[in-house]
Amino acid sequence: MSSSPATGTLSYEQAGVNYDLIDPLKVAAQRAAKATATNLGAHGFGEVEASRGESAYVVDVGPFYLASIVECLGSKTLVADEMAKLTGRSYYDGIAQDTIAMAVNDLITVGATPLVVQAYWAAGGSDWFGDAQRAQALVAGWKRACDACGVAWGGGETPALAGIVESGRIDLAASCTGIVNPKSRLSLGDKLAAGDAIVLLASSGIHANGLSLARKLVERLPDGYRTEVAPGLSYGDALLAPTVLYSPVTEALAKAGIVPHYCANITGHGWRKLLRHPGAFSYRIHAVPPVTPVLKFIQQHAQQDDQEAYGTLNMGAGFALFVAAGDAQRTVEVARAQGVEALVAGVVEAGAKKLRIEPLGVEFGGDELQLR
Amino acid sequence: MSSSPATGTLSYEQAGVNYDLIDPLKVAAQRAAKATATNLGAHGFGEVEASRGESAYVVDVGPFYLASIVECLGSKTLVADEMAKLTGRSYYDGIAQDTIAMAVNDLITVGATPLVVQAYWAAGGSDWFGDAQRAQALVAGWKRACDACGVAWGGGETPALAGIVESGRIDLAASCTGIVNPKSRLSLGDKLAAGDAIVLLASSGIHANGLSLARKLVERLPDGYRTEVAPGLSYGDALLAPTVLYSPVTEALAKAGIVPHYCANITGHGWRKLLRHPGAFSYRIHAVPPVTPVLKFIQQHAQQDDQEAYGTLNMGAGFALFVAAGDAQRTVEVARAQGVEALVAGVVEAGAKKLRIEPLGVEFGGDELQLR
Structure with missing residues (x-):
């Protein structure tokens, strides 16, 4: 419940993320998203309803379940950028692993085997990619993390978004698709029991x-x-x-x-x-x-x-x-x-x-x- | 080949995207990504090699092909933001459709039926979501586009990325997962022929x-x-x-x-x-x-x-x-x-x-x- 920026408890809210502003949108989005599940019926499929609100979305496509996710890295790149200035090192090999971990570690919660990762690297301008050492570190780290997870790196996007992403910065995210196979691996719903x-x-x-x-x-x-x-x-x-x-x-x-x-x-x-x-x-x-x-x-x-x-x-x-x-x-x-x-x-x-x-x-x- | 900003031909390069800086990274990423395809073998699957370099990545998972993609909207939001100032309207219902179109229209090129869309809405700060009219337009447009495409809106990310995304702006992207079913619908590779x-x-x-x-x-x-x-x-x-x-x-x-x-x-x-x-x-x-x-x-x-x-x-x-x-x-x-x-x-x-x-x-x- 304190107070001055220099001392006292520093809470997450004080650090700048105001969930009161985001949450109404989230609730509206979740409600609208839930209502689209019936669209799968036209294809002969259906959602696994227990996956709504979980870390990955799951669809029953017959022989197995399909799981998918998109995840943002967040602001860890800002630390990497500061540290690069101080040490001359590029930390983007590790940053790549962080980004993939955000997606893969969520996808596996439902029991899915991750199969494909897509890269989303939105830079503040073309010149972000001109720093060859940093760019190569990002590529090498991304590949190593894919290999560690046994996933194929399918492709991705490398837009230059001047005016949207800040100059000199990059917005990193990953999408991941996998399958729950056999279906008995699904770790959602009513399996959890007292005594576990x-x-x-x-x-x-x-x-x-x-x-x-x-x-x-x-x-x-x-x-x-x-x-x-x-x-x-x-x-x-x-x-x-x-x-x-x-x-x-x-x-x-x-x-x-x-x-x-x-x-x-x-x-x-x-x-x-x-x-x-x-x-x-x-x-x-x-x-x-x-x-x-x-x-x-x-x-x-x-x-x-x-x-x-x-x-x-x-x-x-x-x-x-x-x-x-x-x-x-x-x-x-x-x-x-x-x-x-x-x-x-x-x-x-x-x-x-x-x-x-x-x-x-x-x-x-x-x-x-x-x-x- | 011209010249002054006020007159003469305005080319895409002059408009600010320098592919000479991005392309070396793209080539390195494509090479690294290609090398990860063998990871699928451990799961008993394999990539459809002809999908490398195409608009969506395709994996053979047995009974059908799995296709996935992540796509960025780009800078169209900057036009929407300017027009909102001039007219007082929110254009984010249409912007939502644009974002989904970027992903869905790419995914279908391989013959896939889109099944699931995930939302990636990375704002420059929590306050972006505080404009309820704009936020609700984004949600409503996203749902409508999902319904039009017969896809389920699986979920997504709504991070507040102060310091990475510019204040007052939003970086929009969509990932999409689908299947090619039956497999004969695959529209890649050597089907294309003279006379088509x-x-x-x-x-x-x-x-x-x-x-x-x-x-x-x-x-x-x-x-x-x-x-x-x-x-x-x-x-x-x-x-x-x-x-x-x-x-x-x-x-x-x-x-x-x-x-x-x-x-x-x-x-x-x-x-x-x-x-x-x-x-x-x-x-x-x-x-x-x-x-x-x-x-x-x-x-x-x-x-x-x-x-x-x-x-x-x-x-x-x-x-x-x-x-x-x-x-x-x-x-x-x-x-x-x-x-x-x-x-x-x-x-x-x-x-x-x-x-x-x-x-x-x-x-x-x-x-x-x-x-x-």
């Missing part, structure tokens, strides 16, 4: 959500992006750690015969995303993963308590898998075999919708995440 | 390509966007005529048993897009459609000869269908039944790659369209 375990997959840092806050915080740091968050690790470099790509884990789980009952990509709204499923469940967390140095640093310097920090940032957990209790330990092992640290963190219980993070004494009510 | 007819579908105006030029031209007009291009029709209003959605035509053709051998969406590069197919063919045009007033006006005031105008703008033809000669007249009738004017305009011939527009004495060589 919550397995959290480690994040690599801030990923690509909370960057407005992180950039606002720089104004408070005497050394700016050069401030060390750990010995030898600058705030800027730490922020730019690329987002973990989780599709190798979900694909390995499928091969191991483990079908998550539900998944949540922990992005905006931090751990409140664990409340994403529409059902009435309590989520009890008994163990929390280690918090990466950059997130600990942000929490400390933004003077956020755990309630604010865990309700905004990923705090070490980038993706949540809700699995049958008997699959929990094996889920952890499958993730580790893919190089992703994991933890059996909690349990799903019947009861009023809420999330309790017991080790921290933090609780979120079911009304603290409004996505539908 | 070229059917041109009418455009409604400038559509969404050439807007940089059109905006540049305003500087030469004493009455700016209010200048009349026809009695009672202002330049601004004429420019903002929404792009025709051609998927009702291609779907009706499929129902009528007509499978185009190839399709070209006539966007950037104008009629040079008729040279898009990689094969060695000559395209002989014996009839041209009427030119809409706004395009005639642009050609005249930008002092472009037919070579420049037809090589840049759609000049009355928004989409080209290459069909068996015996299907040509019926194709025209099917299009008209969908409310889209059409014309049997020419023929495909064996020979060196070129396009001859005989009524105008204009010719383009095969080297005048470099897309691959």
Whole structure:
């Protein structure tokens, strides 16, 4: 509830995103979008209604489900641009991975295998592409992330949008299409049940959500992006750690015969995303993963308590898998075999919708995440 | 080859897009993207190689082909924003249709039925969405265009990107996913043959390509966007005529048993897009459609000869269908039944790659369209 820009708690709203202005549009758009589902009937298909309001949209096309998504990177490029000025490096190989992660990590929540990624690179002018080092880093990073996810890079758009995108900047997004095959892999709807375990997959840092806050915080740091968050690790470099790509884990789980009952990509709204499923469940967390140095640093310097920090940032957990209790330990092992640290963190219980993070004494009510 | 900003020919390059800077990146990206196709093998699928460099990317997923695309609207919103200031109207219902047309009209070129559209609305700040009239127009127009194309609006992104997108502006794009079903509808590769007819579908105006030029031209007009291009029709209003959605035509053709051998969406590069197919063919045009007033006006005031105008703008033809000669007249009738004017305009011939527009004495060589 404070106040001066130089001290006191820095909340996400203070960092410049006003959801009160965006939300009415979102609600109108969601209502209009829902009404178009009947159009699929003319083609002999139908939507999977449970995917409305979820991270990817799913259509039943007969032999399998089709899933699709478009996702924006957000403002992480602004950090990359500042850091490039300070260090002379291009960070766009990592930025490419971040952008693909935004799309792929959402698409896999429904149980889909990502197949095709399209690139959306809208620059503020043709000259953005004239910096060959940066452009080649973006291309190389994009390809590497596609290879890591086993997707084909189908193509994309590289418009020069002077007057719309700011000069010297680029608006990055990715669309992704995949299939849920076999259909039993669908991880939406009523599979989630009391007694299920919550397995959290480690994040690599801030990923690509909370960057407005992180950039606002720089104004408070005497050394700016050069401030060390750990010995030898600058705030800027730490922020730019690329987002973990989780599709190798979900694909390995499928091969191991483990079908998550539900998944949540922990992005905006931090751990409140664990409340994403529409059902009435309590989520009890008994163990929390280690918090990466950059997130600990942000929490400390933004003077956020755990309630604010865990309700905004990923705090070490980038993706949540809700699995049958008997699959929990094996889920952890499958993730580790893919190089992703994991933890059996909690349990799903019947009861009023809420999330309790017991080790921290933090609780979120079911009304603290409004996505539908 | 001229010169002063106030008079003389105004070419597309002079209007501010420098392809020399973008093209090296495009080539590097296309090469890297092509190398990712093998990733599909691990899923038991493979790309349709002929779709590389085409308007949509196609993957063989067994029972049918999967097609996907992401497309940017471009700078047409800048005209809408200026006109809104002059007239008090919001033009974003039409702008929504334009954005969807960019994606859908590309997707259908491969023979796909569009199924799902995702919205990408990246604003320069939360306050963009605070203009309720404009926001509701965008939502209503988006829904109407989805209904017209028989697609489901799956969802999308509405980020507020202060510092990346200019304040007060919005970067609009759409992704579209569809299927080619039955697979015999695929209109790529070696179906195109000498003797095929070229059917041109009418455009409604400038559509969404050439807007940089059109905006540049305003500087030469004493009455700016209010200048009349026809009695009672202002330049601004004429420019903002929404792009025709051609998927009702291609779907009706499929129902009528007509499978185009190839399709070209006539966007950037104008009629040079008729040279898009990689094969060695000559395209002989014996009839041209009427030119809409706004395009005639642009050609005249930008002092472009037919070579420049037809090589840049759609000049009355928004989409080209290459069909068996015996299907040509019926194709025209099917299009008209969908409310889209059409014309049997020419023929495909064996020979060196070129396009001859005989009524105008204009010719383009095969080297005048470099897309691959």
